[in-house]
Amino acid sequence: MHLYKIMIVDDEAEVRTAIAHIIDWKALGFEIAAEAENGVDALEKAEALDLDVVLTDIKMPFMDGLELGAELSRRKPGLKLIVFSGFDAFEYAQEAIKLNVVEYVLKPVNAAELTDVLGRVRGLLDDEIAQRRNIDQLNQVYQKSLPLLREKFLQELLRGPMDPREVAQQADRFGLTVREGRYKVVAVCSLSPGPERRPALSEELLPVSVEQMLSDACRDRCHREIYTSVSSILVVTAWDQEPVESLMRLLGEVCSESARVLGITVTAGIGRPCQKLEELYRSCAEAWAAVEYKAVVGGGKPIYIQDMERLERSPQEPENRLSRQLLSVVKFGSREQISALVHQLLADGGDDWSPQTRFIGVLGVLLPIIQQYNLGEEEMLGPRQEWLALLTQDAPVEDLRAWLLSVCLKMSGSMDQRRVSTAKRLVEEAERYIREHYQNSDLSVEKLCSHLHISQSYFSTIFKQETGRSYVQYLTDVRMEHAVELLRSTDDKTYLIAEKVGYDEPNYFSYVFKKRFGVTPSQFRK
16 A cells, blocks of 8 residues: 655654554554654755655744745646644735645644544545546546657757758747747657556556646746657756756656656756757757766666766767677676676677778777867777777787777776766865855755755755765854854854854754754853
């Protein structure tokens, strides 16, 4: 039985405990995934959890329930919010309605009333999932997909350069919505089986359902064009503002929902934004390249190419099949996969080509890759006279194969090391930036990622991997470290110290300090 995940938010521990114990949660189809004592705490936990429902009090310190609801509706619009409060004032109910709160409950909360409320919310969630799985509805959506000519134009637009005048003419003819918006960016969603359970729909209907999720997620956020193949979906989007973070968040929602509702893994590759329709093919090529990085960072989430390849410009997509095959296995393959490909490339294919001729062809493909990725020709190939000798001498095929394998392994190792080094440098720069700006109360992860020119999702992943702490934990540690120093070395009042270490609200500073050290700042000083 699938259980929906719920979080209980109240600043009184006894209230949270009472609510947790008066309900048979499993019988109602729920499980308590977390508890939080204020809105700030709840928001931080909600970011890390895949919640379905938040049950929150209104009056709480630091961030009340309505502020929490407003922020959650912005970040996780599909999440259901139940508000309870002892304040039977019309303005609270009115504000709750504006936030799309599904239920408003007055304290004291009793088991019968809360059971009824949860039953209604469970019905809403069940209906949403049933709608996603409604085969008749999905078949109707499938039948109403874009006409063949329109889809063919989109494919050509994303495949390679086109004449700008033709692009403008055809875009007008087919009424492409992505003509609007200053920034245009392509995402590629790759579908694969989930790790734990069988998909909820047949193979041909899964892309249709994910396409519908994408369309719903994009609605009112951006202009979009979407078309579907058997195992992938291309999404062309247009935005008025810088789009990457918004698109990452949008696609993250779809990846999570696909896993939860359909039982499949959706990985979304994102290319760099451009400003002209005729430049979309570059963003598309980068989006495909980003999807391949799931071999490095894992699938089931959005991957932005600039997070993976820290270059001013991404290398151009290889033109031929051999180039793409070699580049893919060198970037993402294991030693065994690289060895198998090298053996295959020099094997007798039943034609008149000698191993020497095949060797020259492979080398002609490797050289541009080495140059495009700035790997260093001599570092990868060795002294020029040595590998030129292999071209002119009648070397045994095993010598050619061993040399090519050595080069490909060095290229693979260099690319791996570059990824690791880049991540470490980014984290070091982030730590330096935090320590230089921790006094700013508005130092947010959004501001830091804008400074680093990377997405928040990727930053959170590599920062946790390198430091063992989340951004919020690290920033709090730095601020507490400096607060302790000021308490020991100055006579400043607590509110001044709070301000100096980045807290606008002295009471919240005291709350965080006591939570960290077990005593208030004043007690610590004594």
